[in-house]
Amino acid sequence: MPGEKGQECFSNEAKSSARFGRRSSFRFCWKRSRRWNMITAGTRICRKGGFMRYSEMFLPTGREVPSDAELISHQLMIRAGMMRKLTSGVYSYLPLGYLVIRKFEQIVREEMNRAGAQELFMPMVQPAELWQESGRWVHYGKELLRFRDRHDRECCLGPTHEEVITDLVRNDIKTYRQLPRNLYQIQTKFRDEIRPRFGVMRCREFGMKDAYSFDMDEAGAETSYRKMFDAYQRIFSRCGLRFRPVEADSGSIGGNFSHEFMVMADSGEDAVCYCGGCNYAANLEKAEIARPATKQKKSKNSPMEEVHTPNVRTIDEVCDFLSVSPEDVVKTLIFSADEAAVAILIRGDHEVNEAKVRNFLGCASLELADEEMIRKATGSSRGFAGAVGIRCRILADYSLMEMNDCVMGANREDYHFRHVKPGRDFTIADYADLRIIREFDTCPRCGGEIQFARGIEVGHVFKLGTKYSRAMKAVYLDRNGKEQVMVMGCYGIGIGRTVAAAIEQNHDADGIVWPLPLAPYAVIITPVNVNETGLSDAAEALYRNLSEAGIETILDDRDERAGVKFKDADLIGIPYRVTVGPKRLADGKMEIKNRRTGETTILPVSEVAPFLSARIRESGGTDG
RNA sequence: CGGGGCGUAGCGCAGCCCGGUAGCGCGCCUGCUUUGGGAGCAGGAUGCCGUAGGUUCAAAUCCUACCGCCCCGACCA
Structure with a gap:
């Protein structure tokens, strides 16, 4: 049970606390509950926060990028031993x-x-x-x-x-x-x-x-x-x-x-x-997409004309063949809406937004019509559909309101019309917003740029x-x-x-860079060499201090070379690393490195815990 | 469900065409040296080569089927 006296966790026999890791992680999950407050009432330490010795943690990190992981977050979660x-x-x-x-x-x-x-x-x-x-x-x-x-x-x-x-x-x-x-x-x-x-x-x-x-x-x-x-x-x-x-x-x-x-x-x-x-x-x-305010552009009002367009079906082919741009072409797409044919008219360079069509029609199912339905509605095969003389409901995107001299299919194999004028050559019952928005379109609210x-x-x-x-x-x-x-x-x-x-939002070439509120631990203590008792003792003492201050800390007490520990600390993304090494410690100091900024701060040992406390509080890491 | 790719040591991969002793790097274990950015040397362990059939004197390798995983698409909260 986690209810035992907290002090026991931190016996001076630092290396003998194999049980501590297990118990402390249990504490962590209760840390802000009422029950935990009751359990810990009167104890001075372990009020909150998780603590761990790296040597005891099931934390298998990897150097190799897993071959089946595509996203950086996926790769890092595997490599950092998260999942x-x-x-x-x-x-x-x-x-x-x-x-x-x-x-x-x-x-x-x-x-x-x-x-x-x-x-x-x-x-x-x-x-x-x-x-x-x-x-x-x-x-x-x-x-x-x-x-x-x-x-x-x-x-x-x-x-x-x-x-x-x-x-x-x-x-x-x-x-x-x-x-x-x-x-x-x-x-x-x-x-x-x-x-x-x-x-x-x-x-x-x-x-x-x-x-x-x-x-x-x-x-x-x-x-x-x-x-x-x-x-x-x-x-x-x-x-x-x-x-x-x-x-x-x-x-x-x-x-x-x-x-x-x-x-x-x-x-x-x-x-x-x-x-x-x-x-x-x-x-x-x-x-x-906002309904356009402008009316049809002026044009010379040429009469509609049928042109022979052998095997010209796609917008690109039509544009090439007739030397027009996609903005001058009307795409006519035949949909099956709850089994009934509907023609959707849209400018050649636009894409139909099926969700909008579905919502406008209020239909349960909507899919592109099959060849048979197209033939029935247009009398022609796919690629030559047009609004003139079509035998089904017509729905036009707002973009048609501004068009008045356009190219569209003639509902006849290998023929298109040009100089078609909506309103003159055929009638549109309903205009609606039916297309997919494009970058640099006009904002429907303020007229700004999308x-x-x-x-x-x-x-x-x-x-x-x-x-x-x-x-x-x-x-x-x-x-x-x-x-x-x-x-x-x-x-x-x-x-x-x-x-x-x-x-995805917080990583660099070395690994994860946790935002403090999500970090598994706020601080990792890295004694550069655990075989030097001076370093090891200083790291243990700091571990105790930080724990007493309620700062979630992992102590990298593994007998590994410094480089390995640094790499792992970076990979798992702990926001603050305290390096305990001989050079600084000789002057009674330790080095604090910020994972995100790389900024290092060298402080006397006694000031490390207060410094970290202050930083963590600023970032909203412990209290929420 | 369609198209493509891949299954060999914990991880990353070679070997497969052209059948004949199962390999490399990392990791792991032991020892010595080393110790501030993934150490060095020496020794060692680890494999139903995805599964099942088939061909063959002999299959990781060739053939068939199945299973699993990944990518693209279709699909979809």
Whole structure:
């Protein structure tokens, strides 16, 4: 038990404390809990912080870059002994990695609790019935890992917990007096990803903080959403990450509004756009494009003309053949929207954003039409579709509003029209924002210039509305005794992914450079040679001092050469290294090196602990 | 699921074409020397050569099937 007197941990017989490592790491996980405070009440030391002797730690570092790791964070997490792969998309965290995970989880807990959410813990195995009730047993797809138990009952591993939480709440929340509620857990999820990759960044089994809010009405839900949004800002700020909340499409979880929290990194899987002028930011799928204010440009009003374009199908071929630029061509794409043909008109140099089309049409399925549907709608094969005379609904992107002398397919094999004028030669029923935003487009909010960047999605906040509460009858009685449907929100943070993202943003040629709040230890003490008793004793004494000061410290007491220890210290990214060597110690001094800046400070032994305490406090490393 | 690549010592790899003693570097163990940026010397251990069949006097090597891993794509929170 960790409840024994703290002093025992630091017997003067420094080298005999083999048990200390084990006990102290247990302490660490309780460090800010009420129980721990009770346990340690009255003891002078070990109040907080983790301590470790390197020689006793299971910390296998490696020099070689693992051959199957592509991302720098993945490589470093393996090399730094943070994790190991069990099988595709499934990883074990080793002690060092798990320390960091818990550091982050603790920050998440503190901010969730501060925002008024309550922690609970739900099962990973879930019965099919709940998913059938929400409709997702059918719709979720193959990422939902399904299986049968010994009684042949259908089950799944939870990829998310809307069903379970909604079931919990509907059974025990009956009245408006019990609302609002926000419940969260930090728990393992399983999503049977089609292609796991990038280590813990996109894996199948992963830790996630998921929170769910239940409110009486839209206004309440809005408040809950805002609270979570703010909490997320604090969480990622506290970790010292460069991030950006971006507007996002709500995807298949359902609902009507969401923000993604993106940690900015060139290696990120997601493209985001943002405005240099205002704070507008969105993922590419969601990014709006303003309706153009200008009318059609003036032109000489030439009559439409059919031209023979043998085997000229793509935009490039059309441009070459007719000596026009893509901005003068209209692409006509035939989609099958819930089995019905729809023609999407878009400027030749633009790309269709299928999410926007889907949202505009409100259809369940949308895919490019097959050859047969194209022929039916246009009377021609792929590559010659155009709006003139087409036999299906026409939807045009806003960009068409400015075009008036364009080239488009003639719905006839090997023919295109030129000098086509929308409005004169055919009619457009609906204009909408249907294209994918491009870099240097105009910001839909302020008219500034849109820029692109890449990011890693570490958090996502959704307004779910009543999608689940309605399907699963999560209702309450209002003041008037009338039954109302609860309004929900859900809020996720990828735990391991955030840690990996932090490495993507914080590393150099020598290894990881932890931001202090995530660092497994704040300080590493490196006696240059443990066989010189003077050095060893001085290092041990400092280890004791730092521990008493509550500074999380690892003592590199291995009988290794200095170079090896320095390399490992850099690799695992400990923010401060105290080198205990003969040159400085002869003058009663030690050297402190800042991992990030490389800055070294030489101080008398007695000033080392106060100096580190002050630095760490400044950086928000110990208290949060 | 389609395309490509790879499975040989803990890690990184050679050997395979052209069948015949299983190798290199790092790591690991022992000893001596060394000790402020991944030490030197000497000695040593470690392999179902992914699995199963087949061809052959003989298979890491050739053939077939399967399994696993990685990359690209399709797909998707």
